[in-house]
Amino acid sequence: MKLLKGRAVVVLRPNIDTDQIIPARFLRTTRREGLGVALFADRPEFLQGQTGSILVAGENFGCGSSREHAPWALLDHGFRAVISSSIADIFRSNAIKNGLVPVQIPDTSQLRGEVAIDLETCTVECEGRRQSFALDPFARHCLINEIDELGYLLAAEKEIAAFEARR
Amino acid sequence: MAQSRTLLDKIWDAHLVRPETEDAPAILYVDLHLVHEVTSPQAFTVLRERGLRVRHPERTVATMDHSTPTLPRVNGRFPFAHGDAETQVETLARNCREHGIELHELGSRNQGIVHVIGPELGLTKPGMTVVCGDSHTSTHGAFGALAFGIGTSEVAHVLATQCLLQRKPKTMRVSIEGALQPGVTAKDVILAVIAKLGVGGGTGSVIEYAGRTVSAMSIEERMTVCNMSIEAGARAGMVGSGAWQTDEGARFDREIAVDVSRLAPMITWGTDPGTAIPVDGNVPEDAPQKSATYMGVKPGAPLLGTKIDVVFVGSCTNGRLSDLRAAASVLRGRRIASGVRVLIVPGSQQVKRAAESEGLDKVFRDAGAEWREPGCSMCIAMNGDALAPGQAAVSTSNRNFEGRQGKGGRTFLASPLTAAAAAVAGAIADPREVLR
Numbered sequence: 001m002k003l004l005k006g007r008a009v010v011v012l013r014p015n016i017d018t019d020q021i022i023p024a025r026f027l028r029t030t031r032r033e034g035l036g037v038a039l040f041a042d043r044p045e046f047l048q049g050q051t052g053s054i055l056v057a058g059e060n061f062g063c064g065s066s067r068e069h070a071p072w073a074l075l076d077h078g079f080r081a082v083i084s085s086s087i088a089d090i091f092r093s094n095a096i097k098n099g100l101v102p103v104q105i106p107d108t109s110q111l112r113g114e115v116a117i118d119l120e121t122c123t124v125e126c127e128g129r130r131q132s133f134a135l136d137p138f139a140r141h142c143l144i145n146e147i148d149e150l151g152y153l154l155a156a157e158k159e160i161a162a163f164e165a166r167r
Numbered sequence: 168m169a170q171s172r173t174l175l176d177k178i179w180d181a182h183l184v185r186p187e188t189e190d191a192p193a194i195l196y197v198d199l200h201l202v203h204e205v206t207s208p209q210a211f212t213v214l215r216e217r218g219l220r221v222r223h224p225e226r227t228v229a230t231m232d233h234s235t236p237t238l239p240r241v242n243g244r245f246p247f248a249h250g251d252a253e254t255q256v257e258t259l260a261r262n263c264r265e266h267g268i269e270l271h272e273l274g275s276r277n278q279g280i281v282h283v284i285g286p287e288l289g290l291t292k293p294g295m296t297v298v299c300g301d302s303h304t305s306t307h308g309a310f311g312a313l314a315f316g317i318g319t320s321e322v323a324h325v326l327a328t329q330c331l332l333q334r335k336p337k338t339m340r341v342s343i344e345g346a347l348q349p350g351v352t353a354k355d356v357i358l359a360v361i362a363k364l365g366v367g368g369g370t371g372s373v374i375e376y377a378g379r380t381v382s383a384m385s386i387e388e389r390m391t392v393c394n395m396s397i398e399a400g401a402r403a404g405m406v407g408s409g410a411w412q413t414d415e416g417a418r419f420d421r422e423i424a425v426d427v428s429r430l431a432p433m434i435t436w437g438t439d440p441g442t443a444i445p446v447d448g449n450v451p452e453d454a455p456q457k458s459a460t461y462m463g464v465k466p467g468a469p470l471l472g473t474k475i476d477v478v479f480v481g482s483c484t485n486g487r488l489s490d491l492r493a494a495a496s497v498l499r500g501r502r503i504a505s506g507v508r509v510l511i512v513p514g515s516q517q518v519k520r521a522a523e524s525e526g527l528d529k530v531f532r533d534a535g536a537e538w539r540e541p542g543c544s545m546c547i548a549m550n551g552d553a554l555a556p557g558q559a560a561v562s563t564s565n566r567n568f569e570g571r572q573g574k575g576g577r578t579f580l581a582s583p584l585t586a587a588a589a590a591v592a593g594a595i596a597d598p599r600e601v602l603r
Contacts, residue, residue: 013457015366015439019568024549028234028251030208030258032319042570060367063400063439064568066302066316067206086367089402090302094318136334138191149320150213153328156185156194160330163184163196 002144004080004101004117007052008126012108014058016046018065018091022073035069036076056111057084062091071095081117083108083124096139097149105133119144171414173338174407175373178313182296184330192332198295200325201281202229202268204259205549206300210322211262219327221266226329228290229263230271231256232280234549237512237539245273248551266326279515279541282306282394282483286386287517293411298325303483303565304403305396309389311408313373316397336402337371337420340413342378345428350599352493353388354485354563354582356380357395358433358443360425366441369401372421375413376406380427387489394484395565398440432598434561435580436464438569446585446597447471461569462577463559470579470595477560478509478590479572480583481539482546485563486514488521490583494563495527497587497601498534504593509536510552512544536590548573561589 026038040046055074061084062070071094074082081101085108092102103117105124116125119140124131141147153160172180179195187193200223207229214221221227234252236245247253256273263270271278277288282303285291293311298304300322307314317331324331341360374396381389389406396404407413431445437458444450447469450459454466464470480486480494491513503509511531513519519541522528528538545552546564554560554576563586567578581589584598591601 017439017566017568019566019571023570023574024547027205027549028249028255030212030255032209032212042574060370060400063366064302064397064566066300066318068209068318068320086370088367088400089370090316090318094320097318097320136192137189138332141190149332150217150324150327153194153324153330153332154219156328156330159184159194160196160328164329 001099001146002118002120004119006054006080006115008054008056008111008113008115009047009050009052010056010112011046012056012058015060015063016057017063018067018070021062021070022067027067027069032072034076035073036078039073039077053078053080054115054117055079055082056108057082059085061087063088066090068094068098071098071100075100083111096142099143099146101143103133105131107131171417173413173417173419174311174375174405174411175313175336175338176417177411178294178296179335181294187334192334194330195333196296197298197325197329197331198226199290199297200227201285201297201299201304202227202322203233203281203299203301204231204255205233206319207262207322208255208258209319210326213323214326221268221326222329224267227268227326228285229259229268230278230281230284231259231273233543233547235273235542236550237542237544237552239540240274252550276516279518280483280486280543283486283514283518286310286390287515293408298331302397303394305401306390306394306483308393308396308403308405309386311406311411313403313405315403336373338375339369339372339401339421339423340375340377340419341423341425343376343380343425343427344378345380345426347380347427347430350432350584350602351430352582352584353384353391355430355433356427357392358435358440358580359427359430361395361399361441362443363423363425364399366398366439367400369396369399372401373403373405374399374401376404381406385489387487390487391484395440398565432582432585434470434585434595435567436470437462438567440565440567440580443580444470446581446595471597473595474559475561475579475589475594476507476558477554478507478586479512479545479560479562479564480586481510481512481514481544482564483514484565485583486512486518488518490563491518491522491527493583494587495530497584497591497598498536499530501534501591503535503590507590507593509590510539510545511536512539513541515541545572547571561586561595
């Protein structure tokens with residue numbers, strides 16, 4: 001995945017925490033699948049009939065809990081990227097591991113309609129206006145090539161064993 | 168001469184399997200992995216799908232806390248409010264058996280909230296890296312450890328490799344000075360710090376708490392402070408301990424000074440943990456209307472006297488013995504206001520036994536409160552302990568997000584003293600008035 005195009009769903013409220021993304025009562029599951037129905041379950045006004053695959057949210061998106069159910073719910077609902085002026089640390093890490101693209105740009109106010117995210121050049125384009133965003137080179141590499149971090153860690157087995165031996 | 172290093176630098180360097188480069192994060196070794204029923208089942212599924220084993224079961228300890236009932240057994244059975252919670256707990260038990268992981272299961276002697284039992288069992292030690300699929304893992308930083316919450320994919324990474332891929336966080340030192348006034352506690356200190364930093368102010372950072380106020384705090388108080396680091400967006404919070412200290416002259420990316428000598432008991436008025444004000448203060452004039460309406464408070468008006476329905480004393484923030492003693496100091500010889508429901512939920516079986524041996528359970532029951540079994544309970548409200556829509560609670564937990572304690576519930580975060588004072592008054596009250 002290098003290029004992601006989709007329609008923006010704009011929810012500009014700041015501090016959309018993980019409890020708003022997916023309330024805790026939906027965490028009593030042992031599966032990753034099927035959580036789309038729980039997305040914004042108590043905040044139906046967020047989507048208000050908007051449909052699209054790119055969520056444009058207010059600052060500090062995903063703050064709060066470490067629940068990976070948050071990106072699972074967004075992905076299952078059909079989102080492929082989240083754009084915000086700031087994204088909470090654990091949410092961003094969880095998003096990348098599931099192929100949900102986290103994009104941080106200072107000004108999200110112009111984003112509407114069709115949006116294109118280019119992971120190769122790290123740019124967002126909307127209505128002919130292009131903005132660059134910063135993305136960790138490793139995260140970018142993993143997203144583009146669908147690298148699985150567990151596989152990467154397992155490949156470091158010799159180094160891990162050596163570390164354990166010298167401690 | 169070796170360069171001065173922060174506590175974070177030292178722990179980080181001591182756990183580097185592979186240092187980070189511009190192109191790739193570090194491979195960081197994990198000393199202790201704590202596991203609970205809600206964020207682990209999908210990680211064990213990954214291991215099963217790939218035919219992997221847990222690399223170090225002896226570095227892994229599990230408990231059941233998030234979705235578990237806090238009412239005692241009925242005819243030998245735990246009264247689960249939801250069948251899927253029971254399935255989750257059974258799944259954890261099966262996964263632990265299959266992989267040889269120590270499990271403190273429901274009803275066993277040392278079961279409790281993961282961040283309460285880790286230190287109790289002597290698992291958390293200075294200089295360690297500690298992780299758990301829970302954002303309040305930062306609690307363990309009180310022991311001079313680097314402790315942070317991880318997602319379920321990362322739970323699988325640690326189970327399989329005992330390692331994580333991590334970029335080194337930025338460092339922030341919050342220096343806290345001043346003696347606390349009577350009725351003011353560690354909870355009030357951290358609520359004031361979060362109000363100052365803002366809920367995103369710590370993003371990307373690990374906070375080290377320093378200064379004489381912190382040095383004077385007990386370990387349980389330090390745990391309360393470190394616990395809520397994530398509410399300012401920080402990855403972790405820590406306090407130097409023993410040989411694990413920041414060197415003189417070490418540089419931090421950011422330094423903040425906080426004077427708490429005139430701090431009042433704090434309480435949040437809004438729907439994020441950064442909205443604390445003095446309990447006898449007024450809701451800010453510029454309070455966002457949506458939050459104020461949700462909470463049923465008026466911008467510019469005082470919070471004192473605001474009617475409440477529920478008081479919750481417990482959680483990994485304030486569910487330890489010293490917290491229960493604080494609540495009991497207010498409730499001893501008093502009755503809770505009529506129509507108010509008070510839940511006292513010890514953080515662990517050990518805390519419960521210790522409290523009972525001091526007679527605290529009797530103090531609570533005599534006052535009219537419910538004395539429950541250990542667990543996360545109404546902090547996350549996924550076990551049946553929940554607010555009804557519109558109900559207001561003074562809660563000693565860590566989050567006041569909309570719906571956090573139950574759909575439509577309103578949460579005012581405060582210390583155990585302030586919560587107990589509210590229980591007696593049936594409304595938000597100043598604990599200093601009761602203690603006077």
